[in-house]
Amino acid sequence: MSDGMKITFLGTSSAPPQVDRRQSSVAIKYRGHNLIVDLGEAAQVQMLKHKISFKNLTILFTHLHSDHTLGLIGLLATRGFYNIKKPVTIIGPQWTKTFVFLQLLAFRFDPDFEIKVIETDGGVVLANSDFVVESFKVNHSEESLGYKIVTQKPLGVFNVDKAKELAIPRGKLWKELQEGNPIEIEGKTIYPSEVLDKSPTKQIKVVITGDTTLDHNVINNSAEADLLIHDATYPPSEVERSKKYKHSTCLDAAFVAKKANVKKLVLTxxxxxxxxxxxxxxxxxxxxxxxxxxxxxxxxxxxxxxN
Ligand SMILES: [Zn+2]
Ligand SMILES: [Zn+2]
Structure with missing residues (x-):
């Protein structure tokens, strides 16, 4: 499925790792992009195991608790070891710049590659021709974010025969129409809809909450998502604990999925x-x-x- 999105769960445990569950990390592959949401302790080993690129990656931190970030310095050090020069982007909440700086200082690591850190407290953090990533606030004990990844919908498929029929010369004008801009030929306006057939591809929306208790902002941001990846730290009986430590029960996660009318829910x-x-x-x-x-x-x- 070359056009689709592949999501690999690298770590699915709550704070303490378990024998067969590592700490939080999720890899999202789409059209040559690699987004990694959180890097628990064993993240780089899991990335090797599941063939996730170390070269070409963007890291998104939901928050800075150690079970979501311990894998960062190891991953950066391995990039240094393999002499990878490609820059890496790290996106996270307030304090992420300080956090990364202090880690590099503490481990005496001066990388040969550029590390770009973007701090966010909500809104678009990344946009390109393939997808848009937005962060939104969630409700956890620390400044924490969820991420919403929505792929771009191509305007349509350029119909060469129609373009020829309308006597539009190949080249710059074709490109303008492909990008959705009207053009003019001999005083006559030609609109993109005249040469673009309906695109066979649709948008994909994925939402990942990181750590959060049941929260309306999560419901709003998850509306109609194809996939919701939600905190489900506790079983149904642990309501008190979920409120105290600001996590969710599996029932909270299911409630959010239902309210937001998503297509699929993963409890993690x-x-x-x-x-x-x-x-x-x-x-x-x-x-x-x-x-x-x-x-x-x-x-x-x-x-x-x-479909
Ligand atoms: Zn956690
Ligand atoms: Zn946490």
Whole structure:
């Protein structure tokens, strides 16, 4: 599926790692871009295992708690070891610049590649011809963000025959129309809709919450998402604890998915308080049927083709 998006769960545990769950990290591949949301302790090993590029990557931190960031310095050091010169972009909440600077200082690491750090407290943080990434505030014990990744919808497929029929000379004018701009030939305006056929591809929307308790801002930002990746630290019984530590139960996650009318929900940031994962999943599915329990190595592919 060359046009689609591939999401790989590199780490799905809540703060303490478990024998078969590493700390939080999710890799998102789309058209040659690699976005990594959070880098738990074992992230770089998991990236090697799942063939995620060290060269070409953008790192998004939901927040700076160690279970989401311990893997950063190791990953940067490995890039240095392999003499990778390509710049790396790190996006995160307030203090991310200080955090990265202090890590480099503490580990006496002076990389040969540029590290660009962008701090955000909401809004568009990255936009290119393939997708737009927006951050939004979530409700956790630390300044924390969720991320919304929406692919760009191509305007349409350029119809060469129609362009020839309208006697539009090949070259600059074709490009203008392909980019959605009207052109003029001998005083006559030609609009893009006259030469663009409906695109067979659709937008993909993925939302990843990071750590959060049940929050309306998450519901608003997740509206109609193809995939919602939501904190589900606790089983249904741990409501008190979820409020105290500002995490979610699997039922909170399912409630958000249902309210936001998403297509699919992945429950992640799983703690050992889930005594029986099947029971937790079943309880979530009673609220939102298309719920899945994350596990390390889980891969989800989202097609960009219209059905
Ligand atoms: Zn966490
Ligand atoms: Zn946290």
């Amino acid at each position: 940031h799983i703690s050992e308080l889930h005594k029986n994962l099947e029971d937790s999943l079943r309880a979530a599915q009673e609220i939102f049927p298309n719920s899945v329990m994350a596990e390390d190595g889980l891969e989800i592919e989202l097609s960009s083709r219209e």
